[in-house]
Amino acid sequence: MQFKIAIILFAINLVTVTRSIGLNKYQVQKVSIFFEEHEKPLSKIPKAGCNKLANDFGKKIVQLLRPSANKILMRDMVKLANEFEMKNVSYYFKYNKDASNNQKVQDLLVYLASYDKGADDWRKTPSLTSYEVRILLGLFNEFNIYVPHASRHHLLIACLNLHKSVKYSLLAVLDVLLGEGGGAINAAKFLEGYLNIKPQGKGLDVNQVQKLISLHKNHKTDDDHIKPVEITKLFNKLSIVTEDHKNRLIFPSIRSAALELEELLIVTVEYDNEVDVKTSSVLSTTEVRSFMWMFSTHDKNKNGLLGEAELTGITTTVSALIAKFDSDGDQHINIAEYFMMIFGLFIDETIKYDIHC
Structure with missing residues (x-):
């Protein structure tokens, strides 16, 4: 099903400068x-x-x-x-x-x-x-x-x-x-x-989010980057270029792992063809970008993570959100965990969250 941005999560009641990349x-x-x-x-x-x-x-x-x-x-x-x-x-x-x-x-x-x-603005396409x-x-x-x-x-x-x-x-x-x-x-x-x-892509489903969470959790270096070899593996699976030009899929580590994850999520949304829009709950590319913009407006220090104070601006049930969706135990919510939270609000109806709408 397609999620309707206009009637769900995180209405923004303030004007702020967003920062993205690309x-x-x-x-x-x-x-x-x-x-x-x-x-x-x-x-x-x-x-x-x-x-x-x-x-x-x-x-x-x-x-x-x-x-x-x-x-x-x-x-x-x-x-x-x-x-x-x-x-x-x-x-x-x-x-x-x-x-x-x-x-x-x-x-x-x-x-x-x-x-x-x-x-920058994640919504500009x-x-x-x-x-x-x-x-x-x-x-x-x-x-x-x-x-x-x-x-x-x-x-x-x-x-x-x-x-x-x-x-x-x-x-x-x-x-x-x-x-x-x-x-x-x-x-x-x-x-x-x-x-x-450039095609918009097929969108984002919960399986893709889980893979990105695993990528960030299990393949982060001591100096806070996602291992370049793992990023290359991801791009190899997406098949953006032909086999004889995969030498172009080696990238320097410039930003922190959390900020690298933001870009990798967008790349996944726009190039992963394994999403089945007929059988999965899928967020469209436009919806994903809108949610990423919302995330960035609350990310005050622009580090790609929402801490307790930043989450307080979204909900009064901060502890419950972190306990449920903080998969790597760092007491923050990264962009992949944030999207798992969005899917969780629809998939797991046994948990209630007091979201400011």
Whole structure:
């Protein structure tokens, strides 16, 4: 059955800034515009005019007058990141002054996807998690280096395990973008094209939640990350890319285990095809994102966990909730336990909770 968000849990009676992760379509478009602005020639002298001057005065003198791209500087990237309400960009972002503008934009996209942005909102779709951004940009960069323009996007699409009709749609979108870009697509445009056709997924059921709870509980490192090898196993099961490109499914540990779990839950919702919507109680992708937004509004310290004080803002039966759904015994509720709580309110009717509605 489909849950009706409008009539259940956790009505929000306050306005607060939510923080999530990844990139939504609006943010990707902003980066694409940023790149294109810096690719505009600095010189106003047309190329033909430069060639004539070169013949008259010598090539070396005129090289400085040729149209050239506006090099992306660190301050430009910081300014854009500030528009997304990011903090300490100069400290965390690794700027490579010798890289091309195209590579700098790829580095910026990964950075923006991997760190908190005050302007984020789980409900804004379509969007990509930081894992998806790394996978897609890894493929883009691979074919950008080794494959001629004419066949590049065809081979790139072939690496993605998408339904045939979705692949055709993506191919059509990229063909349009190629035309607009004069035969080339930058990394941000590629992500934008993918977001235009990205399927929503089949949703979330209780079996998926149980697997995510087990992943967080049994495979957490001493320095509070989910073991990278276990994350890779999860992505292998989701089959986002073809077998010969599974080397793209190795990810760095940047955030805490609880925050990694949030992204992995969204990825599961959108790519796991094992959900049977006919026989299971399933939350749609839209409903899952709405619940995640609700979770984040109560997560005051933005650590991906709801503690006793934060749960008090939701219910007066805090002890009962923690006793029932805190599977790892840390006296907090992570995002997977939170969804088990949501399913439990419908599945286990013997427990009553005083939820503020």
